[in-house]
Amino acid sequence: MDKNAKPFDVKNLAKSDIDMVADLSIKNWRKLSRELTIKLYKRNPKELQKVPGMTVDKRLEQLFPTQRLPDGFAELNNLDGVAAVPLAFSDNFEGDRVFAIMAGITGMLDRAYEGKQEIFILDDLDQQKLYNSARNLESVAWHLNNRKDPQGNLYILSNGVSEEGITNYSFERIMGKLIGGQDIMADVISDKTSRTINRVVHGAASMTFLPI
Secondary structure, eight states, rough: TTTTTTTOOOOGOEEEOOHHHHHHHHHHHHHHHHHHHHHHHHHHHHHTTTTTOOHHHHHHHSOOSSOOOOOBBBBGGTBOOGGGGGGGGGGGOOOHHHHHHHHHHHHHHHTTTTTTTTTTTTTOHHHHHHHHHHHHHHHHHHHHHOBTTTTOOBBOOSEOOTTSEEEEOOHHHHHHHHHHHHHHHHHHHHHHHOOEEEEOOOTTSSOOOOOO
8 A cells, every 4th residue: 555645535536637636726826825925024024014913824814714705804995806906006005015915816816716725526617717817917916016106116025136136036936836827727627618718918017907
């Protein structure tokens, strides 16, 4: 008997190979998004300090619940998903910008997988939602790297250059993995269902996001 083999789980009888691939994709986006959240707070500690008593662990609990709240987050004007992203780059928003952008990313990806953390045979994923989420992530990445306040400072710090002159592209790599993962799943579901993807042209600089 293979000691490295995973124990049998009866619920896997209700899963196809595609479902198991989708499960891995869900675990991957959650892992990468947690990593991105932690890194953004390390680069932007003042954002966390805007909410007295708030910690990174508490933010992770809010962003990665077992089931997402339907009414959004009170401190984000009851917004969640892509609707919360513009707050992170608004001059009028005085709250936690990192929380706004991560609520946008995690809420959007959660909806792309129909709010599920596991996929079974009778579950139906939408290839267009997965594709749209990848294009929206490209827009979020562009704004993260380019949007500045009236004083010329980036709203949220991400990639940067160290005192030794070494460029840190770790944020870009995480976003690239998230985008690539969504594109792969969109193609997998499209092939499985024989449904085509409407590959729309979407400018990365746009603050109008594709529907999920």
